[in-house]
Amino acid sequence: MKINESDLNNIDKNINGVTKLLRVNELYWVDEINSDGATFNYDSQDSYHCLIDKLPDLKLVETIKSDVNNEVRKLLVEDLEKEVDKVIKLFRHFKSLFEELPRKKVLIDYLRLRKYTKVNKSDKKIFDDFTFQKEIRTRSTYFNSELYKDFGFLENNYHEELYNYCLYIKNIIDKDFDDNNYYDRNYLNIHDQPFFNMGVVHIIHKNYSGIVFQDLSELEFYKALNLMNTIPYIKSKNNEKLFYIIHKLREELEDTKKELWLKGILKETGKSKKYYNSKYRTVVGSNATNDQQHFVEVLDTIFKENIKQLVS
Numbered sequence: 001m002k003i004n005e006s007d008l009n010n011i012d013k014n015i016n017g018v019t020k021l022l023r024v025n026e027l028y029w030v031d032e033i034n035s036d037g038a039t040f041n042y043d044s045q046d047s048y049h050c051l052i053d054k055l056p057d058l059k060l061v062e063t064i065k066s067d068v069n070n071e072v073r074k075l076l077v078e079d080l081e082k083e084v085d086k087v088i089k090l091f092r093h094f095k096s097l098f099e100e101l102p103r104k105k106v107l108i109d110y111l112r113l114r115k116y117t118k119v120n121k122s123d124k125k126i127f128d129d130f131t132f133q134k135e136i137r138t139r140s141t142y143f144n145s146e147l148y149k150d151f152g153f154l155e156n157n158y159h160e161e162l163y164n165y166c167l168y169i170k171n172i173i174d175k176d177f178d179d180n181n182y183y184d185r186n187y188l189n190i191h192d193q194p195f196f197n198m199g200v201v202h203i204i205h206k207n208y209s210g211i212v213f214q215d216l217s218e219l220e221f222y223k224a225l226n227l228m229n230t231i232p233y234i235k236s237k238n239n240e241k242l243f244y245i246i247h248k249l250r251e252e253l254e255d256t257k258k259e260l261w262l263k264g265i266l267k268e269t270g271k272s273k274k275y276y277n278s279k280y281r282t283v284v285g286s287n288a289t290n291d292q293q294h295f296v297e298v299l300d301t302i303f304k305e306n307i308k309q310l311v312s
Contacts, residue, residue, distance in 0.1 A: 001134070004039060005185045011061075013081050014060055015060055015073075015076045016079075016135075017058050018080060019083050019106070021051060021213075022083035022087060025047075026027055026083070026087070026090070028047060029090055029094075033090070033094055034096070036097070040102060041106060045106060045153070045156075049153045050163065052158050054166070060172060077167070080173070083171050085170075087162060087163060087172065088163060090167050091163040092163075097161040098157070098160070099160075103157070107130070108126050108127055108188075110129050110151050111126050112126060128130060133233060134147065134230045139188070139190055139191075145250065161187045188265070189227045189264040191226070191227055191260075196222075196225050197228050197311075198222060199310040200225075200249075200307055201218060201222045204221070204245065205305075207307045208245065210237075212238050212245060213236055213237055213242055215273045216233050216234070220233040224265075229268070232268055232270065234269050236269055239275075240282040240292065241283060241292070243271075243276050243279050243284045244282075244296065244299065244301065245281035246269075246276070247281075248299060248300075248303050249264050252308070283296050
């Protein structure tokens with residue numbers, strides 16, 4: 001059945017548009033896979049950046065339910081689902097390759113070409129200068145700055161974000177487009193209000209900095225826990241204990257903020273939710289060591305006697 005695009009309504013046009021954009025993206029991904037990442041460059045990253053900004057604007061769910069079971073809609077959805085499934089399959093199979101793409105090198109090469117053509121600086125020095133300019137800004141300030149818009153975006157893993165978007169689309173299709181939940185496009189985790197006050201931060205930092213996570217300043221820890229930082233600060237020394245702390249902190253948040261914060265803090269620590277879910281209850285499990293049991297006893301007491309009063 002031939003589809004005349006001029007006859008499509010707005011939702012059908014959007015479904016068709018998303019399908020076409022995913023097909024173009026697939027060409028980039030296949031090239032990167034076949035070249036073992038060698039074709040990844042500024043242009044491809046810029047394309048991904050534009051794609052992630054554009055896709056959520058294409059509304060796929062109608063406010064007023066119409067006849068979504070017509071033949072044209074069915075064909076469009078079938079094509080969309082095929083492309084979504086390809087993205088999901090490719091990402092899962094080549095996740096390691098996509099994670100290790102030379103984003104940092106592309107950023108450094110761009111800076112050397114645009115800003116340091118007449119200055120002899122090492123790659124490390126160029127990146128350190130960029131990191132300093134980024135670190136002195138708050139997250140909201142940085143991600144709205146020209147620094148980020150011009151080249152800071154080159155650091156982002158848009159492959160993972162596109163995969164998450166396709167999981168969202170897959171869920172909409174599975175629910176027959178009867179889902180009014182919007183895609184959370186805040187993949188940069190920009191928030192106006194802190195999740196935890198300085199009192200909570202101080203207690204956790206005082207007891208566990210340098211023990212459960214690598215030593216860092218209290219201010220750095222405050223920024224990290226509140227997803228205000230622009231560079232990762234929290235580096236785990238003990239995943240099971242760190243995850244249990246994260247679990248306890250999450251339970252102190254309002255229900256509407258729990259998953260939002262968990263997603264952000266796991267990204268901060270560089271750990272997946274799947275890995276977190278498999279580990280955070282280890283310290284309270286039947287096979288917990290004496291050390292882990294003591295850790296839980298002390299931490300639970302800290303929350304009961306100190307932290308709960310600070311968040312209530």
